[in-house]
Amino acid sequence: xxxxxxxxxxxxxxTKTLLHEAIPITGTIVSGTYGDRHSEGNVQNFTHGMFQSxxxxxxxxxxxxxxxxxxxxxxxxSTLTVASMATKKDNIYNQMAQVLSGYNKDxxxxxxxxxxxxxxxxxxxxxxxxxxxxxxxxxxxIKKGSFELEMGVSANLSASFAQRIKIVDQGAATxxxxxxxxxxxxxxxxxxxxxxxxxxxxxxxxxxxxxASIGGNTYWQAGLIYYQAGLVVLTSSMFxxxxxxxxxxxxxxxWDGTGTTFTGSLETLQISASADFFRHRIxxxxxxxxxxxxxxxxxxxxxxxxxxxxxxxxxxxxSQLRVKxxxxxxxxxxxxxxGLYSADNQLLAVGKFSEPIRKDSNIELTFRARLDY
Numbered sequence: 001x002x003x004x005x006x007x008x009x010x011x012x013x014x015t016k017t018l019l020h021e022a023i024p025i026t027g028t029i030v031s032g033t034y035g036d037r038h039s040e041g042n043v044q045n046f047t048h049g050m051f052q053s054x055x056x057x058x059x060x061x062x063x064x065x066x067x068x069x070x071x072x073x074x075x076x077x078s079t080l081t082v083a084s085m086a087t088k089k090d091n092i093y094n095q096m097a098q099v100l101s102g103y104n105k106d107x108x109x110x111x112x113x114x115x116x117x118x119x120x121x122x123x124x125x126x127x128x129x130x131x132x133x134x135x136x137x138x139x140x141x142i143k144k145g146s147f148e149l150e151m152g153v154s155a156n157l158s159a160s161f162a163q164r165i166k167i168v169d170q171g172a173a174t175x176x177x178x179x180x181x182x183x184x185x186x187x188x189x190x191x192x193x194x195x196x197x198x199x200x201x202x203x204x205x206x207x208x209x210x211x212a213s214i215g216g217n218t219y220w221q222a223g224l225i226y227y228q229a230g231l232v233v234l235t236s237s238m239f240x241x242x243x244x245x246x247x248x249x250x251x252x253x254x255w256d257g258t259g260t261t262f263t264g265s266l267e268t269l270q271i272s273a274s275a276d277f278f279r280h281r282i283x284x285x286x287x288x289x290x291x292x293x294x295x296x297x298x299x300x301x302x303x304x305x306x307x308x309x310x311x312x313x314x315x316x317x318x319s320q321l322r323v324k325x326x327x328x329x330x331x332x333x334x335x336x337x338x339g340l341y342s343a344d345n346q347l348l349a350v351g352k353f354s355e356p357i358r359k360d361s362n363i364e365l366t367f368r369a370r371l372d373y
Contacts, residue, residue: 025067041059049272075094084268100224112233122209142227142230145170146286151283153281157254160280167188170214183229190247308331
Protein backbone atom coordinates (compact mmCIF):
# COMPACT_ATOMS: atom_id res chain seq x y z
CA UNK A 1 0.00 0.00 0.00
CA UNK A 2 1.44 3.38 -1.00
CA UNK A 3 0.88 6.03 1.65
CA UNK A 4 2.65 9.36 2.06
CA UNK A 5 3.24 10.08 5.70
CA UNK A 6 4.88 13.41 6.66
CA UNK A 7 7.98 13.32 8.85
CA UNK A 8 7.82 15.52 11.94
CA UNK A 9 10.77 17.56 13.17
CA UNK A 10 11.56 15.01 15.87
CA UNK A 11 11.62 12.24 13.25
CA UNK A 12 14.93 13.57 11.88
CA UNK A 13 18.35 13.82 13.50
CA UNK A 14 21.72 14.79 11.97
CA THR A 15 25.04 13.42 13.19
CA LYS A 16 28.72 13.81 12.33
CA THR A 17 31.21 10.96 12.68
CA LEU A 18 34.99 11.22 12.27
CA LEU A 19 36.60 8.08 10.83
CA HIS A 20 40.36 7.55 10.90
CA GLU A 21 42.70 5.39 8.82
CA ALA A 22 46.32 4.61 9.70
CA ILE A 23 48.66 5.60 6.84
CA PRO A 24 52.13 3.99 7.14
CA ILE A 25 54.74 5.04 4.54
CA THR A 26 58.01 3.20 5.04
CA GLY A 27 61.29 4.54 3.73
CA THR A 28 61.59 1.61 1.34
CA ILE A 29 58.44 2.72 -0.47
CA VAL A 30 59.67 6.23 -1.20
CA SER A 31 63.35 5.41 -1.81
CA GLY A 32 65.16 2.50 -3.35
CA THR A 33 62.34 0.05 -3.97
CA TYR A 34 62.02 0.67 -7.70
CA GLY A 35 65.53 1.51 -8.86
CA ASP A 36 68.60 3.44 -7.76
CA ARG A 37 68.83 7.06 -6.68
CA HIS A 38 67.89 9.49 -9.51
CA SER A 39 66.38 6.68 -11.61
CA GLU A 40 63.49 5.31 -9.57
CA GLY A 41 60.40 4.23 -11.43
CA ASN A 42 58.01 5.38 -8.72
CA VAL A 43 59.33 8.95 -8.79
CA GLN A 44 58.18 11.39 -11.44
CA ASN A 45 60.10 14.54 -12.30
CA PHE A 46 58.74 17.18 -14.65
CA THR A 47 60.29 19.42 -17.29
CA HIS A 48 59.37 22.52 -15.28
CA GLY A 49 61.41 21.09 -12.39
CA MET A 50 59.33 22.78 -9.68
CA PHE A 51 58.37 19.67 -7.73
CA GLN A 52 58.73 15.92 -7.61
CA SER A 53 55.87 13.41 -7.34
CA UNK A 54 56.22 10.12 -5.46
CA UNK A 55 54.07 7.01 -6.05
CA UNK A 56 53.77 3.66 -4.32
CA UNK A 57 54.46 1.79 -7.60
CA UNK A 58 56.17 2.79 -10.83
CA UNK A 59 54.11 5.81 -11.84
CA UNK A 60 53.43 4.52 -15.36
CA UNK A 61 51.64 1.51 -13.90
CA UNK A 62 47.84 1.56 -13.73
CA UNK A 63 48.17 0.30 -10.16
CA UNK A 64 50.22 3.30 -9.01
CA UNK A 65 48.81 5.61 -6.34
CA UNK A 66 50.09 9.13 -5.84
CA UNK A 67 51.55 9.50 -2.31
CA UNK A 68 52.99 13.01 -2.04
CA UNK A 69 54.88 15.82 -3.78
CA UNK A 70 58.17 17.35 -2.64
CA UNK A 71 59.46 20.83 -3.36
CA UNK A 72 61.70 23.49 -1.82
CA UNK A 73 61.54 27.25 -1.45
CA UNK A 74 63.44 30.27 -0.18
CA UNK A 75 61.85 33.43 1.18
CA UNK A 76 62.70 36.98 0.02
CA UNK A 77 64.46 37.52 3.38
CA SER A 78 66.62 34.39 3.04
CA THR A 79 70.36 34.92 3.50
CA LEU A 80 71.18 32.13 1.03
CA THR A 81 72.87 32.88 -2.27
CA VAL A 82 70.75 30.78 -4.60
CA ALA A 83 72.40 30.04 -7.92
CA SER A 84 70.14 27.27 -9.23
CA MET A 85 66.47 27.89 -9.99
CA ALA A 86 66.49 31.00 -7.76
CA THR A 87 63.34 32.54 -9.23
CA LYS A 88 61.39 29.29 -9.05
CA LYS A 89 62.43 28.65 -5.45
CA ASP A 90 61.36 32.16 -4.50
CA ASN A 91 58.06 31.75 -6.32
CA ILE A 92 57.38 28.39 -4.65
CA TYR A 93 57.94 29.86 -1.18
CA ASN A 94 55.73 32.87 -1.96
CA GLN A 95 52.97 30.68 -3.37
CA MET A 96 52.98 28.38 -0.35
CA ALA A 97 53.11 31.29 2.09
CA GLN A 98 50.36 33.15 0.26
CA VAL A 99 47.99 30.16 0.46
CA LEU A 100 48.93 28.91 3.93
CA SER A 101 49.94 32.06 5.83
CA GLY A 102 48.08 34.79 3.96
CA TYR A 103 48.98 38.48 4.07
CA ASN A 104 50.06 40.86 6.80
CA LYS A 105 48.46 44.21 7.64
CA ASP A 106 50.50 45.93 4.92
CA UNK A 107 49.23 43.60 2.20
CA UNK A 108 52.53 41.72 1.97
CA UNK A 109 52.82 37.94 1.91
CA UNK A 110 53.20 36.67 5.46
CA UNK A 111 56.22 34.40 5.90
CA UNK A 112 55.89 31.13 7.82
CA UNK A 113 56.09 31.79 11.56
CA UNK A 114 58.01 29.11 13.45
CA UNK A 115 55.79 29.13 16.54
CA UNK A 116 52.51 30.17 14.92
CA UNK A 117 52.28 33.38 16.99
CA UNK A 118 52.22 35.82 14.09
CA UNK A 119 51.18 38.92 16.04
CA UNK A 120 54.13 38.53 18.42
CA UNK A 121 56.60 38.39 15.55
CA UNK A 122 59.66 36.26 16.25
CA UNK A 123 61.44 33.69 14.15
CA UNK A 124 60.28 32.89 10.64
CA UNK A 125 61.05 29.89 8.45
CA UNK A 126 63.05 31.38 5.59
CA UNK A 127 64.28 28.24 3.83
CA UNK A 128 61.85 25.34 3.74
CA UNK A 129 61.11 21.95 2.31
CA UNK A 130 57.45 21.26 1.48
CA UNK A 131 55.75 17.84 1.47
CA UNK A 132 52.22 17.88 0.09
CA UNK A 133 50.27 14.65 0.64
CA UNK A 134 47.76 13.46 -1.90
CA UNK A 135 44.06 13.69 -1.17
CA UNK A 136 43.93 9.92 -1.46
CA UNK A 137 45.94 9.64 1.75
CA UNK A 138 45.06 12.72 3.79
CA UNK A 139 41.32 12.60 2.93
CA UNK A 140 39.47 15.46 4.70
CA UNK A 141 42.42 16.20 6.99
CA ILE A 142 45.38 14.71 8.85
CA LYS A 143 44.39 13.76 12.39
CA LYS A 144 45.94 16.14 14.89
CA GLY A 145 48.64 14.60 17.06
CA SER A 146 49.18 11.57 14.80
CA PHE A 147 51.97 12.75 12.48
CA GLU A 148 55.42 11.18 12.81
CA LEU A 149 58.38 11.46 10.44
CA GLU A 150 61.60 9.67 11.35
CA MET A 151 64.66 10.78 9.38
CA GLY A 152 68.31 9.93 9.20
CA VAL A 153 70.57 12.89 10.00
CA SER A 154 73.97 11.22 9.95
CA ALA A 155 76.65 13.26 8.20
CA ASN A 156 77.65 10.10 6.33
CA LEU A 157 75.31 9.72 3.36
CA SER A 158 76.08 6.03 2.97
CA ALA A 159 74.96 5.46 6.58
CA SER A 160 72.13 7.98 6.70
CA PHE A 161 70.20 6.20 9.45
CA ALA A 162 73.06 5.75 11.91
CA GLN A 163 71.62 8.80 13.67
CA ARG A 164 67.94 9.65 13.46
CA ILE A 165 65.42 12.19 14.67
CA LYS A 166 61.65 12.00 14.98
CA ILE A 167 59.52 14.93 13.82
CA VAL A 168 56.08 14.92 15.45
CA ASP A 169 53.15 17.29 16.00
CA GLN A 170 53.40 16.80 19.75
CA GLY A 171 50.39 18.10 21.69
CA ALA A 172 48.63 19.35 18.57
CA ALA A 173 45.32 17.69 19.49
CA THR A 174 44.73 20.44 22.05
CA UNK A 175 47.10 23.24 21.01
CA UNK A 176 46.67 23.66 17.25
CA UNK A 177 46.50 27.08 15.57
CA UNK A 178 43.59 28.56 13.64
CA UNK A 179 45.08 31.79 12.23
CA UNK A 180 45.65 30.44 8.72
CA UNK A 181 43.48 30.95 5.63
CA UNK A 182 44.05 27.24 4.86
CA UNK A 183 42.50 26.02 8.11
CA UNK A 184 44.00 24.53 11.23
CA UNK A 185 47.70 23.84 11.62
CA UNK A 186 50.14 22.65 14.26
CA UNK A 187 53.78 23.09 15.20
CA UNK A 188 56.14 20.26 14.30
CA UNK A 189 58.76 19.35 16.87
CA UNK A 190 61.86 17.19 16.66
CA UNK A 191 63.19 14.79 19.25
CA UNK A 192 65.85 12.09 19.29
CA UNK A 193 64.64 8.74 18.01
CA UNK A 194 64.77 5.48 19.95
CA UNK A 195 68.10 4.76 18.23
CA UNK A 196 69.96 7.68 19.76
CA UNK A 197 69.29 10.53 22.15
CA UNK A 198 72.33 12.73 21.54
CA UNK A 199 71.64 13.94 18.01
CA UNK A 200 70.00 17.24 18.94
CA UNK A 201 72.09 20.00 20.46
CA UNK A 202 71.30 21.84 23.68
CA UNK A 203 73.85 24.60 23.11
CA UNK A 204 74.37 27.29 20.54
CA UNK A 205 73.07 30.81 19.99
CA UNK A 206 70.15 29.57 17.89
CA UNK A 207 68.90 26.81 20.18
CA UNK A 208 67.01 28.42 23.07
CA UNK A 209 64.61 30.37 20.86
CA UNK A 210 63.76 27.24 18.83
CA UNK A 211 62.95 24.85 21.68
CA ALA A 212 59.77 24.23 23.63
CA SER A 213 58.99 22.28 26.77
CA ILE A 214 56.01 19.93 26.37
CA GLY A 215 55.05 17.58 29.16
CA GLY A 216 58.39 18.17 30.84
CA ASN A 217 60.36 17.20 27.73
CA THR A 218 62.33 19.50 25.45
CA TYR A 219 61.49 19.58 21.74
CA TRP A 220 63.01 21.52 18.84
CA GLN A 221 60.72 23.43 16.47
CA ALA A 222 60.98 21.63 13.15
CA GLY A 223 58.26 23.24 11.02
CA LEU A 224 54.51 23.40 10.53
CA ILE A 225 51.79 20.96 9.49
CA TYR A 226 48.55 22.13 7.85
CA TYR A 227 45.91 19.54 8.59
CA GLN A 228 43.13 20.29 6.09
CA ALA A 229 45.63 21.12 3.33
CA GLY A 230 47.60 17.92 4.03
CA LEU A 231 50.89 19.80 3.77
CA VAL A 232 54.08 19.79 5.86
CA VAL A 233 56.62 22.62 6.01
CA LEU A 234 60.08 21.62 7.32
CA THR A 235 62.67 24.21 8.28
CA SER A 236 66.23 23.89 6.96
CA SER A 237 67.51 24.34 10.54
CA MET A 238 66.48 20.76 11.17
CA PHE A 239 69.43 19.47 9.12
CA UNK A 240 72.28 21.75 10.28
CA UNK A 241 74.56 21.61 13.26
CA UNK A 242 74.32 24.33 15.91
CA UNK A 243 77.47 26.11 14.71
CA UNK A 244 75.63 26.86 11.44
CA UNK A 245 72.33 27.89 13.08
CA UNK A 246 70.85 24.40 13.16
CA UNK A 247 69.80 21.90 15.81
CA UNK A 248 72.25 19.02 15.39
CA UNK A 249 75.31 18.23 17.47
CA UNK A 250 77.15 16.47 14.68
CA UNK A 251 78.19 17.92 11.36
CA UNK A 252 75.43 18.96 8.95
CA UNK A 253 73.86 16.22 6.85
CA UNK A 254 75.80 15.44 3.69
CA TRP A 255 73.05 15.43 1.07
CA ASP A 256 74.86 14.35 -2.07
CA GLY A 257 78.05 12.62 -0.88
CA THR A 258 80.22 15.62 -1.71
CA GLY A 259 79.75 17.55 1.54
CA THR A 260 76.80 19.60 0.31
CA THR A 261 74.42 20.47 3.15
CA PHE A 262 70.66 20.92 2.91
CA THR A 263 70.90 24.69 2.54
CA GLY A 264 73.82 24.14 0.19
CA SER A 265 71.53 22.02 -1.97
CA LEU A 266 68.98 24.84 -1.88
CA GLU A 267 71.65 27.11 -3.32
CA THR A 268 73.27 24.87 -5.92
CA LEU A 269 71.07 21.88 -6.78
CA GLN A 270 67.95 21.45 -8.86
CA ILE A 271 64.76 20.95 -6.85
CA SER A 272 64.43 17.35 -8.06
CA ALA A 273 67.97 16.51 -6.88
CA SER A 274 67.36 17.99 -3.42
CA ALA A 275 64.08 16.06 -3.25
CA ASP A 276 65.94 12.85 -4.10
CA PHE A 277 68.32 13.26 -1.18
CA PHE A 278 65.51 14.16 1.19
CA ARG A 279 63.56 11.01 0.25
CA HIS A 280 66.59 8.82 0.87
CA ARG A 281 66.81 10.09 4.43
CA ILE A 282 63.20 9.11 5.25
CA UNK A 283 63.27 6.14 7.62
CA UNK A 284 59.57 6.04 8.40
CA UNK A 285 56.54 8.27 7.90
CA UNK A 286 53.08 7.73 9.36
CA UNK A 287 49.90 9.53 10.31
CA UNK A 288 46.16 8.98 10.62
CA UNK A 289 43.82 10.64 8.19
CA UNK A 290 40.31 11.83 8.97
CA UNK A 291 37.09 11.27 7.03
CA UNK A 292 34.12 13.37 8.08
CA UNK A 293 30.96 11.34 7.63
CA UNK A 294 27.74 13.36 7.90
CA UNK A 295 24.53 11.44 8.38
CA UNK A 296 20.83 12.20 8.59
CA UNK A 297 18.69 9.57 10.29
CA UNK A 298 14.95 9.42 9.57
CA UNK A 299 12.72 7.55 12.00
CA UNK A 300 9.83 6.17 9.96
CA UNK A 301 7.09 5.22 12.42
CA UNK A 302 4.10 2.96 11.66
CA UNK A 303 1.23 3.08 14.16
CA UNK A 304 -1.03 0.11 14.90
CA UNK A 305 -3.71 1.29 12.46
CA UNK A 306 -1.37 2.17 9.60
CA UNK A 307 0.09 0.15 6.73
CA UNK A 308 -1.98 -2.95 7.44
CA UNK A 309 -3.21 -3.30 3.85
CA UNK A 310 -1.51 -3.47 0.47
CA UNK A 311 -2.49 -1.96 -2.87
CA UNK A 312 -0.72 -4.75 -4.73
CA UNK A 313 -3.32 -6.43 -7.02
CA UNK A 314 -2.13 -9.87 -5.92
CA UNK A 315 -3.11 -8.99 -2.34
CA UNK A 316 -6.71 -9.86 -3.27
CA UNK A 317 -8.23 -13.03 -4.69
CA UNK A 318 -11.67 -12.08 -5.84
CA SER A 319 -12.91 -9.95 -2.99
CA GLN A 320 -10.96 -11.84 -0.32
CA LEU A 321 -7.55 -11.05 1.16
CA ARG A 322 -5.05 -13.79 0.32
CA VAL A 323 -3.35 -13.47 3.72
CA LYS A 324 -6.60 -14.20 5.60
CA UNK A 325 -7.66 -17.81 6.14
CA UNK A 326 -10.85 -16.90 7.98
CA UNK A 327 -13.08 -13.87 7.54
CA UNK A 328 -12.55 -13.00 11.18
CA UNK A 329 -8.75 -12.87 10.83
CA UNK A 330 -7.19 -9.43 11.18
CA UNK A 331 -5.66 -7.86 8.07
CA UNK A 332 -1.94 -8.48 7.55
CA UNK A 333 0.56 -6.80 5.27
CA UNK A 334 4.28 -7.28 4.66
CA UNK A 335 6.49 -4.21 4.36
CA UNK A 336 9.30 -4.66 1.82
CA UNK A 337 10.67 -1.13 1.29
CA UNK A 338 10.56 2.47 2.47
CA GLY A 339 10.73 5.52 0.23
CA LEU A 340 11.76 9.05 1.23
CA TYR A 341 9.97 11.75 -0.76
CA SER A 342 10.35 15.48 -1.22
CA ALA A 343 7.63 17.95 -0.24
CA ASP A 344 6.13 17.65 -3.76
CA ASN A 345 6.08 13.82 -3.55
CA GLN A 346 9.17 13.22 -5.70
CA LEU A 347 10.97 10.01 -4.73
CA LEU A 348 14.47 10.80 -3.40
CA ALA A 349 15.67 7.56 -1.81
CA VAL A 350 14.53 3.97 -1.38
CA GLY A 351 15.45 1.52 1.37
CA LYS A 352 14.92 -2.21 0.79
CA PHE A 353 14.61 -4.79 3.55
CA SER A 354 16.44 -8.10 3.38
CA GLU A 355 13.13 -9.85 4.05
CA PRO A 356 9.46 -8.74 4.28
CA ILE A 357 8.42 -7.33 7.65
CA ARG A 358 5.02 -8.48 8.99
CA LYS A 359 2.60 -5.70 9.97
CA ASP A 360 -0.88 -5.93 11.50
CA SER A 361 -3.07 -3.90 13.87
CA ASN A 362 -1.35 -5.39 16.92
CA ILE A 363 2.10 -4.17 15.86
CA GLU A 364 3.72 -0.75 15.84
CA LEU A 365 7.11 -0.42 14.16
CA THR A 366 9.83 2.22 13.85
CA PHE A 367 12.25 1.96 10.94
CA ARG A 368 15.56 3.83 10.97
CA ALA A 369 16.64 5.10 7.53
CA ARG A 370 20.14 6.63 7.41
CA LEU A 371 21.57 8.74 4.61
CA ASP A 372 25.36 9.31 4.61
CA TYR A 373 27.05 12.11 2.70
